[in-house]
Amino acid sequence: MYAVTPTVEALWRTLLRQVADDAGVALDYVPYPAPQPLEELWRRPDLGAVFMCGFPIALALAAVVPLAAPIPRAPWAQGRALYRTDLIVRDDAPYRTLEETFGGRAGWTVAHSHSGFNAFRHHLLGFRTPARPTLYGEMTGNLVTARRVLDSVREGQLDVGPLDAYWHLLIARHAPELVAGIRTLTSTETAPMPAFVAAAGTPPATLARLRGAFAAAAQRPWFAALAEPLRLEGFAEVTAASFAPLLAWDREAIAAGYPLPA
Numbered sequence: 001m002y003a004v005t006p007t008v009e010a011l012w013r014t015l016l017r018q019v020a021d022d023a024g025v026a027l028d029y030v031p032y033p034a035p036q037p038l039e040e041l042w043r044r045p046d047l048g049a050v051f052m053c054g055f056p057i058a059l060a061l062a063a064v065v066p067l068a069a070p071i072p073r074a075p076w077a078q079g080r081a082l083y084r085t086d087l088i089v090r091d092d093a094p095y096r097t098l099e100e101t102f103g104g105r106a107g108w109t110v111a112h113s114h115s116g117f118n119a120f121r122h123h124l125l126g127f128r129t130p131a132r133p134t135l136y137g138e139m140t141g142n143l144v145t146a147r148r149v150l151d152s153v154r155e156g157q158l159d160v161g162p163l164d165a166y167w168h169l170l171i172a173r174h175a176p177e178l179v180a181g182i183r184t185l186t187s188t189e190t191a192p193m194p195a196f197v198a199a200a201g202t203p204p205a206t207l208a209r210l211r212g213a214f215a216a217a218a219q220r221p222w223f224a225a226l227a228e229p230l231r232l233e234g235f236a237e238v239t240a241a242s243f244a245p246l247l248a249w250d251r252e253a254i255a256a257g258y259p260l261p262a
Helices: 006-023 038-042 054-058 114-125 146-154 165-174 204-219 245-255
Strands: 050-052 064-072 085-090 105-107 138-140 161-164 182-187 195-199 232-237
Touching: 006 165, 006 204, 038 050, 038 054, 050 054, 054 064, 054 114, 054 195, 054 245, 064 165, 064 204, 085 114, 085 146, 085 165, 105 161, 114 146, 114 161, 114 245, 146 161, 146 165, 146 182, 161 165, 195 204, 204 232
Parallel strands: 105 138
Antiparallel strands: 050 195, 064 195, 064 232, 085 161, 085 182
8 A cells, every 4th residue: 555666665565574573473575566456455364464444444344453553754643643635636726725626527546445535525525515415527436546546636637636645745755756746735634544454363472463563663773764764653553443433434424425425
């Protein structure tokens, strides 16, 4: 999810190796480049430490156990394992408020994504009225990846799109040319950050060692060299219950007759 460039993927690989070594757990790194379906990855019975969005964790799309979630190095995270969605537009677009994009073209990633779907829908819900149940003239779904949302806005195929704010931080740090000419129009409320998860069949002792290693990572000598390029403060231990609030946003939208952003 957050291997935004080959350089960043190498940093994550180093971090996971260090965490595994500290935990005394043998993990094999398996590249899984986008846009391969994450659902298939999450359902593997041999998961040791794999990123998973909180919404599919809450929806129980796969039998996993959350281990730890990153604490982004960003003011909006407030030192907690939180993130938000940036609603981006082209820098040369005339929009100054989200309302000014209504009637235009927007998009979303996948229906089990929080940042690319659930958070965007929840944010839009506050602008709907009985007289205006649909906000956009065109809504493109199943764009799958944050990168495709970014490219679609940059290339003028979408007027506005939802971008995981932590992903946005990383791409701006490591591939600033990709966000040149893009600005954040507004952002959603913060929500629980995606987490590293293990397969539900993982032995409890292994889970405990991995949790402990993630929790202690920020104090380890190796962490400082990775913290700045990964925009990390550390990791917070999480459980499945940590992501239950995301289901409330889903229920609210469904109850309002707004199953898809529109």
